[in-house]
Amino acid sequence: MLNLTSIFIISGRLETIKYFIFIISLIFLLGCPKKEKIPVLKGSETPTYGGSFVLDSISDPKSFNPVIAKETSTTMITDFLFEGLTQINPFTTDMEPRLARSWEYSPDGKIWTFHLRENVKWFDGRQFTADDVVFTYNDLYYNPDIPTSARDILTIDGKRIKVEKVDTYTVRFIMPKPFAPLLFALGMEIMPKHILEPMVKAKTFNSAWGVNTPPDKITGTGPFMISEYIPSQRVVLKRNPNYWRTDKTGNGLPYLDSIVILIVPDQNSSLLKFQAGETDMISIRGEDYAVIKPTEAKGNFTIYNTGPTFSTTFLFFNQNPKAIPQYKLRWFTNKKFRQAIAHSVDKETIINNVMAGLAFPQDSALTPASKFFYNPDIRKYEYNLDKAKSLLQEAGFKNKGGRLYDSEGHHVEFTLFTNSENNQRVNIGNIIKSDLDKLGIKVNFVPIQFNTMVTKLDATFDWEAIIIGLTGGVEPHNGRNVWHSSGQLHMWNPRQAKPVTTWEAEIDRLFEDGATELDKEKRKKIYHRWQEIAAEELPVIYTVTPAALYAVRNKFGGIKPTSLAGVIPYIEEVYLKK
Amino acid sequence: MRIELNRKESLLRQAISGLRHHRWGWIALWFILFLLLATIFAGFLSPYDPYEQNRTKSYHPPVRIHLIDEDGLHWPFIYNYYLVDPIFKRYEPDRTKKYNIGLFVKDSTYHLFGLIPCNIHLFGVDSPARVFLLGSDLHGRDILSRLLYGGRVSLSISLVGVFLSFILGLIMGGIAGYFGGWVDNFLMRFGEIIMSIPGIYLLLGLRAIFPTSLSSVEIYLLIVVVLSFIGWAGLARVIRGMVLSIKEREFVQAARAIGSGHMRIIIRHVLPNTLSYTIIALTLSVPGFIISESALSFLSLGIQEPYPSWGNMLTAAQSVRVLTTAPWILIPGLFISITIICFNFLGDGLRDALDPRFKE
Numbered sequence: 026m027l028n029l030t031s032i033f034i035i036s037g038r039l040e041t042i043k044y045f046i047f048i049i050s051l052i053f054l055l056g057c058p059k060k061e062k063i064p065v066l067k068g069s070e071t072p073t074y075g076g077s078f079v080l081d082s083i084s085d086p087k088s089f090n091p092v093i094a095k096e097t098s099t100t101m102i103t104d105f106l107f108e109g110l111t112q113i114n115p116f117t118t119d120m121e122p123r124l125a126r127s128w129e130y131s132p133d134g135k136i137w138t139f140h141l142r143e144n145v146k147w148f149d150g151r152q153f154t155a156d157d158v159v160f161t162y163n164d165l166y167y168n169p170d171i172p173t174s175a176r177d178i179l180t181i182d183g184k185r186i187k188v189e190k191v192d193t194y195t196v197r198f199i200m201p202k203p204f205a206p207l208l209f210a211l212g213m214e215i216m217p218k219h220i221l222e223p224m225v226k227a228k229t230f231n232s233a234w235g236v237n238t239p240p241d242k243i244t245g246t247g248p249f250m251i252s253e254y255i256p257s258q259r260v261v262l263k264r265n266p267n268y269w270r271t272d273k274t275g276n277g278l279p280y281l282d283s284i285v286i287l288i289v290p291d292q293n294s295s296l297l298k299f300q301a302g303e304t305d306m307i308s309i310r311g312e313d314y315a316v317i318k319p320t321e322a323k324g325n326f327t328i329y330n331t332g333p334t335f336s337t338t339f340l341f342f343n344q345n346p347k348a349i350p351q352y353k354l355r356w357f358t359n360k361k362f363r364q365a366i367a368h369s370v371d372k373e374t375i376i377n378n379v380m381a382g383l384a385f386p387q388d389s390a391l392t393p394a395s396k397f398f399y400n401p402d403i404r405k406y407e408y409n410l411d412k413a414k415s416l417l418q419e420a421g422f423k424n425k426g427g428r429l430y431d432s433e434g435h436h437v438e439f440t441l442f443t444n445s446e447n448n449q450r451v452n453i454g455n456i457i458k459s460d461l462d463k464l465g466i467k468v469n470f471v472p473i474q475f476n477t478m479v480t481k482l483d484a485t486f487d488w489e490a491i492i493i494g495l496t497g498g499v500e501p502h503n504g505r506n507v508w509h510s511s512g513q514l515h516m517w518n519p520r521q522a523k524p525v526t527t528w529e530a531e532i533d534r535l536f537e538d539g540a541t542e543l544d545k546e547k548r549k550k551i552y553h554r555w556q557e558i559a560a561e562e563l564p565v566i567y568t569v570t571p572a573a574l575y576a577v578r579n580k581f582g583g584i585k586p587t588s589l590a591g592v593i594p595y596i597e598e599v600y601l602k603k
Numbered sequence: 604m605r606i607e608l609n610r611k612e613s614l615l616r617q618a619i620s621g622l623r624h625h626r627w628g629w630i631a632l633w634f635i636l637f638l639l640l641a642t643i644f645a646g647f648l649s650p651y652d653p654y655e656q657n658r659t660k661s662y663h664p665p666v667r668i669h670l671i672d673e674d675g676l677h678w679p680f681i682y683n684y685y686l687v688d689p690i691f692k693r694y695e696p697d698r699t700k701k702y703n704i705g706l707f708v709k710d711s712t713y714h715l716f717g718l719i720p721c722n723i724h725l726f727g728v729d730s731p732a733r734v735f736l737l738g739s740d741l742h743g744r745d746i747l748s749r750l751l752y753g754g755r756v757s758l759s760i761s762l763v764g765v766f767l768s769f770i771l772g773l774i775m776g777g778i779a780g781y782f783g784g785w786v787d788n789f790l791m792r793f794g795e796i797i798m799s800i801p802g803i804y805l806l807l808g809l810r811a812i813f814p815t816s817l818s819s820v821e822i823y824l825l826i827v828v829v830l831s832f833i834g835w836a837g838l839a840r841v842i843r844g845m846v847l848s849i850k851e852r853e854f855v856q857a858a859r860a861i862g863s864g865h866m867r868i869i870i871r872h873v874l875p876n877t878l879s880y881t882i883i884a885l886t887l888s889v890p891g892f893i894i895s896e897s898a899l900s901f902l903s904l905g906i907q908e909p910y911p912s913w914g915n916m917l918t919a920a921q922s923v924r925v926l927t928t929a930p931w932i933l934i935p936g937l938f939i940s941i942t943i944i945c946f947n948f949l950g951d952g953l954r955d956a957l958d959p960r961f962k963e
Contacts (some may be wrong), residue, residue: 313922315691448921458909477811
């Protein structure tokens with residue numbers, strides 16, 4: 026599931042670090058004359074126990090309940106407390122066992138059996154068993170009274186997966202048809218039945234585990250548990266002494282005693298707090314790199330660039346016949362028109378000036394971060410205004426006296442929205458407007474508030490063009506709500522009863538095939554074909570994807586750059602160097 | 604009639620001679636006049652089009668103007684700078700070629716007084732060099748040019764707002780004070796209701812319903828008109844108080860005796876007597892509009908990119924990165940401060956000059 030992002034809503038649960046994809050090695054920067062070496066961990070250091078790791082968060086958690094959490098400020102904390110049956114290996118991007126020990130499936134791919142770990146305990150000492158798994162899926166994720174976005178992912182053709190207990194440590198998942206993203210979907214947090222069942226019965230689950238719950242009542246299986254929460258100041262997590270994972274020599278994990286998450290008002294104070302030595306790790310925006318890089322040696326930290334992210338920024342036109350004039354609809358539904366616009370996006374300038382050189386051009390519907398499914402061999406749209414002009418001419422547009430007219434004599438003019446809170450998008454819009462001016466297209470560029478824009482996009486449809494961003498993840502199936510013609514976020518023409526165009530029909534088919542195909546290589550081909558169509562038909566015109574940058578103090582070990590999980594592949598393996 | 608004219612002349616003369624004695628007020632007056640002229644002739648004074656993006660010259664520092672070369676004294680010249688590091692935005696001069704700063708050079712077309720197309724600029728250099736006297740912003744646009752054009756927007760809209768709310772305040776206050784009774788009661792209570800409207804929320808609502816095809820400058824003009832309509836009440840109260848006492852004076856009674864109409868008496872005889880106060884209050888409320896322009900642009904209610912205004916140019920200086928690596932982006936803030944201080948000095952000087960209590 027993709028999420029609309031703004032500075033307020035920094036996407037949902039799927040952006041959390043564990044879902045990122047690993048990129049083995051990427052050239053540090055495009056257009057950067059200096060090449061950076063990726064720091065290598067010294068092999069001889071032996072991990073020690075103790076110490077605390079200080080992070081920050083731009084906003085307070087809204088609850089400690091991962092089932093209904095929508096915002097990263099909540100999931101960044103619950104990720105330390107709860108675990109799923111599976112997780113993505115941040116190095117290989119394969120699914121690996123977490124609370125499940127192993128699994129097998131029937132030849133037709135419909136029945137999956139999971140064997141659970143027998144040494145997992147809840148924070149209160151109760152044993153983790155198959156009952157918890159069955160309860161979590163049947164009574165929480167599939168409970169229609171609980172508003173959770175997980176249900177969409179777990180629903181196949183409108184039908185739910187049957188989850189049953191086989192014995193204390195075995196669970197069976199029975200599906201109506203083969204479902205390739207299953208292992209990915211089972212990364213969702215498992216919750217304790219013995220604590221939450223009474224709340225579900227009393228119908229109070231939706232308000233359970235709010236921010237004023239006493240910390241010791243919040244019970245998970247993860248490496249850390251909540252120790253204290255002071256609103257607007259900090260969340261302190263302490264080590265779970267009974268955590269099931271051990272290191273190679275059999276010592277219990279995690280190494281760290283505590284994790285402190287400071288609540289800061291904005292990204293500027295986040296940066297200043299790191300520079301003042303109050304926090305140990307931050308994620309850096311490209312524009313802040315120039316500020317922080319010169320203090321690297323003095324502040325005793327290292328900046329890691331983990332390559333492209335899943336975050337996208339794109340321009341798209343309204344192709345919904347309901348709310349815009351017919352002649353404008355004819356421009357926007359004209360493929361050549363959209364391709365001409367794509368050729369007038371100066372990605373190099375956007376990277377160098379707006380993203381401070383720390384971003385990558387994007388042409389495909391998946392960013393290069395989705396390494397396995399990413400298709401690099403698609404139609405690319407380099408910045409070329411002459412090409413744009415000839416495409417417009419082919420599409421029947423004429424330039425008279427510096428102004429572009431369509432074949433019926435309408436002056437080509439449209440309103441371009443973006444959310445004014447996001448400076449990067451406003452600046453990108455500025456650059457695009459200035460280039461379209463050169464083509465004779467009049468762009469009324471209006472930055473508006475995010476909520477106003479979402480209302481237009483989602484309810485009133487009275488918009489012509491929008492610049493917005495989405496974040497994705499490793500699993501292409503999660504783009505279904507954007508790319509399937511019936512999708513809620515099929516933004517250019519949402520919730521179609523039947524696909525309007527032949528290419529939308531083909532994308533619908535590809536997403537259905539991709540979800541049921543269990544062979545990895547065949548799935549890859551399916552999603553490659555989708556990216557080809559998307560790049561040819563251009564319902565959305567991509568711009569750039571930022572590089573992920575992290576700064577971590579050198580006193581910590583267990584730090585390894587991965588594009589999937591930032592620089593911390595496994596938090597329980599982070600330790601303080603002595 | 605003649606008596607009135609003399610009075611007005613003397614008011615102006617009084618103001619000027621009074622200001623001459625108030626050194627800071629006098630300097631402020633000249634600075635404001637200079638600024639107004641500069642923004643009126645923004646097209647001619649600015650070397651470049653304020654929207655022109657020099658994409659390879661993002662965050663270009665102010666250029667150094669050289670007067671001395673290897674042969675001694677030289678006509679002022681600059682070097683062309685090229686980007687050596689896109690991340691740290693480091694620029695190096697190309698010392699092989701000198702670009703003399705030319706006077707009355709031809710560059711982008713602008714419209715003098717909004718009418719006459721013209722392409723002569725006071726100064727400039729040959730392409731590809733750019734004479735960024737105050738540096739450039741993220742898009743490589745000349746800060747000086749944007750400052751001049753932005754000043755035009757910021758100052759003119761402030762003046763429009765001030766005049767609208769003063770005309771309303773004078774009329775409402777004059778009528779209320781002059782007629783008294785239920786008219787007074789009605790107008791003053793109405794003013795109090797208007798004063799109790801929370802402006803920011805009203806604006807947030809209005810911004811959403813304005814048609815999006817209007818440019819943000821037009822929308823901001825509308826917002827200022829709305830602000831003036833809710834901003835007159837405070838002034839109207841003071842004027843009413845003054846009018847209450849003025850209407851009892853002999854010359855008002857004389858005017859009434861010779862049969863002048865009510866409106867004539869209010870406009871010709873009563874309100875001019877509040878002028879000394881009004882002029883001071885007017886001068887002192889201009890800064891309020893300049894500040895609210897920057898505040899509203901900050902809240903994305905004001906003038907939006909790419910249109911320049913001092914407020915939104917300052918908005919670009921919000922991040923640590925800009926403050927530490929491109930401090931020249933703060934220059935609009937300097938102009939806002941200086942202009943506000945000047946208006947305050949001018950208001951101060953005018954009060955000293957016009958307020959009868961200061962005369963002795």
